Amino acid sequence: MTTERLEHAPADHPRVKPAKIGVLVANLGTPDATDYWSMRRYLNEFLSDKRVIDYPRYLWQPLLQLVILTKRPFTSGANYKTIWNNEADESPLMTITKQQVAKLRDQVARRYGAEVVVEYCMRYGNPSTFDVVDRMVREGCEKILFVPLYPQYAGPTSATANDQFFRALMQQKRQPAARVAPEYFDRPSYIEALATSVERVYPTPDAKPDVLVASYHGMPKRYLMEGDPYHCQCQKTTRLLRERLGWGEGDIITTFQSVFGSEEWLRPYTVEHVAELAKQGKKHIAVMSPAFSADCIETLEEINGEIREAFEHAGGESFTYIPCLNDDDLHIAALMELIGENLMGWIG
Template structure:
């Protein structure tokens, strides 16, 4: 690394030729931060209101003029929605650890990811995770890594498909944190990786793993992605196209015929026209068309969360059954599957090129 230090103790020291009263400097390292959407701290009204206020105040998520949107949000939306969202979170809450499943899973992903990076790079790479909304916050994690000597940081949003309300806002938050630092680390952001062979392989394997023991094979697989307003597509956001391509690449990886996997979008919010078809309506239509056994997968989510464990497993399942469907199979997100972690490590290794070498390469 570029900074030379005279060690006083492991991992810390004084800059070479520095005066004796110079502040200690941590040994230069590379940081990798895995980033997910976010989570409330609890399911009570106050926790949910704080979380939803932060989330829905983000102009990457709701990009209406603030003077128009904030009164509606603070005086109308946030009077009732925290109760409804709190009930949804309560139904899936990890009571043993007193946290949301997203936080539990992201921590497990990070631990497995860190173990693999440790075997490759030893102590040269430090791994952590943060949330765009809620805790652990992006600013706190980036600050901690910088204080621990990470002069270079790879910022890794866990969104296979690029979207301005997901990837872009995560990156925005990282750059805001850097604006407050006297000494900024060099930073790289990981681009969309929906075409990465390891990701597609893990996604396809997750399907076959669920299908194999089923007595009745689903006649249709629905790939349900988080929705965005349709105008985002016309304003240059590539999310819709990347979702459609993900579905096609998954089908080809599975070796299935055309028409075997449908693309749909969930979690509509507000009065605008959103990308369609809406998953909740599409599964009902499939049932009416005679598809009695279907499966649903969520390729845009890397960890199960309220949108998958509650929305898909409750609202969307109910819509299918109410329309005459019989068997509804949800295929879990990739979560901390070993093949998923291996794909993430491979992506990170590629993005770390020129910054750090594996231990075996430096022997």
């Protein structure tokens, strides 16, 4: 990238990069590999986050370091191996994020030209938020729009991504102006993208499943009682999707997956509820994951593994997984709409 000398600056003044506006999209993260130590580093960073596990450190860290991280990297690594993109040697989440960013860069370049650049980072693992923010600042980004790729806001997802972004800004001598894009759980363009993904699989009302399960990532119920809006936003996403599809009240239900620990989490639990549906005679179901912007271990392995097996073991006959929106053009259009609104005032 070219640099320029400031007018009236002395000859020894550091050369300055042309001013840019940055769009930084962020997702949860991924291990670098499936071996024990790669998995341990990733899980340690993830499970040490106070937004994710908010137990007192003096109670949680000994359990994490001495028990959980001696065993879980092996099982998690084995699960990741079943979905790993061996050709690119990376997780599907990384592959899909790169595809999303490639399309966003193309759309941003068409609309704004070279003045706006698009980068991506991960809350846990690589590329880290710290490294990417530092690179963007060094490349001349004087304004950065931070876009967490979580449709629904939650403390353990959106908030911790925001925390890390602002920690990264704290390391910069010359901080850029910063904005954070809000959640987009009820945006018509996002709901349209979800509905279209369902209609591709079930093009007519007569073809729809007995039940469509909208499975969202889980959270301790306590977080809801403490003011986290996630549960309510998930319920609204499901309702808006049902209304857009024109389906009946019982045709789509909200459940929560990925339960961890012994305390009560948001209910109903997906793995238990799909089994109950089968026992009730709902033999043909579909599952989708509106809380995930990209397919990942929770969708490709957990839903297509543990949750599918629970349904079939209870007598279910037909289980269809509807993929996340990933780099679908309607999803990219919805994200571009969000980005465009939040760049207003910075660029035309």
